[in-house]
Amino acid sequence: xxxxxxxxxxxxxxxxxxxxxxxxxxxxxxxxxxxxxxxxxxxxxxxxxxxxxxxxxxxxxxxxxxxxxxxxxxxxxxxxxxxxxxxxxxxxxxxxxxxxxxxxxxxxxxxxxxxxxxxxxxxxxxxxxxxxxxxxxxxxxxxxxxxxxxxxxxxxxxxxxxxxxxxxxxxxxxxxxxxxxxxxxxxxxxxxxxxxxxxxxxxxxxxxxxxxxxxxxxxxxxxxxxxxxxxxxxxxxxxxxxxxxxxxxxxxxxxxxxxxxxxxxxxxxxxxxxxxxxxxxxxxxxxxxxxxxxxxxxxxxxxxxxxxxxxxxxxxxxxxxxxxxxxxxxxxxxxxxxxxxxxxxxxxxxxxxxxxxxxxxxxxxxxxxxxxxxxxxxxxxxxxxxxxxxxxxxxx
Ligand SMILES: *Cc1c(COP(=O)(O)O)cnc(C)c1O
Numbered sequence: 001x002x003x004x005x006x007x008x009x010x011x012x013x014x015x016x017x018x019x020x021x022x023x024x025x026x027x028x029x030x031x032x033x034x035x036x037x038x039x040x041x042x043x044x045x046x047x048x049x050x051x052x053x054x055x056x057x058x059x060x061x062x063x064x065x066x067x068x069x070x071x072x073x074x075x076x077x078x079x080x081x082x083x084x085x086x087x088x089x090x091x092x093x094x095x096x097x098x099x100x101x102x103x104x105x106x107x108x109x110x111x112x113x114x115x116x117x118x119x120x121x122x123x124x125x126x127x128x129x130x131x132x133x134x135x136x137x138x139x140x141x142x143x144x145x146x147x148x149x150x151x152x153x154x155x156x157x158x159x160x161x162x163x164x165x166x167x168x169x170x171x172x173x174x175x176x177x178x179x180x181x182x183x184x185x186x187x188x189x190x191x192x193x194x195x196x197x198x199x200x201x202x203x204x205x206x207x208x209x210x211x212x213x214x215x216x217x218x219x220x221x222x223x224x225x226x227x228x229x230x231x232x233x234x235x236x237x238x239x240x241x242x243x244x245x246x247x248x249x250x251x252x253x254x255x256x257x258x259x260x261x262x263x264x265x266x267x268x269x270x271x272x273x274x275x276x277x278x279x280x281x282x283x284x285x286x287x288x289x290x291x292x293x294x295x296x297x298x299x300x301x302x303x304x305x306x307x308x309x310x311x312x313x314x315x316x317x318x319x320x321x322x323x324x325x326x327x328x329x330x331x332x333x334x335x336x337x338x339x340x341x342x343x344x345x346x347x348x349x350x351x352x353x354x355x356x357x358x359x360x361x362x363x364x365x366x367x368x369x370x371x372x373x374x375x376x377x378x379x380x381x382x383x384x385x386x387x388x389x390x391x392x393x394x395x396x
Contacts, residue, residue, distance in 0.1 A: 020340040021212040024380045032265035046261030062224035064231030067259035071186040071208025073219040075103035078204035080181035088153040093123040095365040096158040113349040115361030122165040134177040154180040159188035162312035167201045191310040215261035215270040280379035285311035297323025327373040
């Protein structure tokens with residue numbers, strides 16, 4: 001049940017509100033959670049945690065999966081295991097939710113923000129290539145940023161809105177310049193870059209099961225990796241680095257980041273229906289794209305020919321000159337009709353929380369931030385509801 005009390009809207013008070021993205025708990029969620037309660041396995045051990053990890057690793061096609069409390073924790077631990085240390089630098093997308101930049105800062109490292117490319121709105125690989133070739137130099141085995149003399153250690157691309165970054169190109173750069181790649185795949189579970197599942201090309205792929213993601217555990221996250229030693233380290237660090245099951249001996253400073261069995265029960269049930277959820281997301285995106293194709297000034301988020309987007313959130317680019325309204329005015333009009341919509345995140349190079357970070361470009365992200373609006377994309381969105389969103393969006 002959605003427990004958020006609907007805000008009465010003046011225009012049509014009897015028409016229910018249409019949310020941006022809400023979970024669909026229509027499978028075995030109740031049954032599996034009840035099993036946890038009936039068996040007393042409610043905490044960070046129990047059969048559903050192991051099962052969720054196994055099923056998830058099979059689904060994304062990665063040999064190892066480690067379940068954690070949320071996607072931010074996954075990124076934090078993945079960066080630490082990639083060897084990122086205080087005063088290192090990590091290249092990260094500027095056009096993203098703030099979590100990956102925060103994870104870099106938790107380690108005392110510095111984000112370098114990379115602009116988006118204009119075609120698919122993802123991290124601009126050419127900016128990364130330019131930076132490492134022109135603005136960095138090798139000092140022995142260590143890549144250093146000429147302007148700060150700090151070690152550049154890792155790339156943290158974020159596959160935003162369900163669409164992949166060109167991860168193959170980034171992995172190639174990373175190989176040549178000895179950088180670790182951590183994929184923030186939190187918004188793009190089920191997406192493909194060429195024939196590879198998003199999240200399986202880097203050292204780690206990180207996923208989130210927050211309430212509005214494709215799958216939800218209430219809150220939850222997953223780290224996937226091809227390396228058994230890294231998976232073992234991840235499991236160790238996320239369970240307080242406990243050396244012995246009986247004696248309280250810890251050789252390192254770990255974290256209490258393990259997912260609970262109740263959350264994993266939800267996740268296991270959600271994962272059984274992941275293909276259905278993905279189909280719904282893709283159908284919603286293609287319906288919007290078809291409806292707006294002939295509307296001057298509106299463009300649906302494009303999909304690269306080398307990609308299959310998970311279409312987590314459907315987004316449109318609003319050109320005020322041709323459409324007549326800017327994205328924020330359209331947002332207000334939809335809100336007046338009881339329809340939720342949302343702009344993209346403030347680009348992180350403009351975020352007060354990350355002031356002073358180095359920026360590679362930035363104009364594309366700023367323009368997308370001004371012009372893009374995300375539309376209702378819940379997997380349970382009905383055809384009638386979607387038609388209402390379309391009608392109210394295009395209404396003269
Ligand atoms: C949702 C999200 C995360 C992680 O979210 P949690 O709420 O910590 O699970 C990280 N990065 C991006 C881009 C996200 O959208």
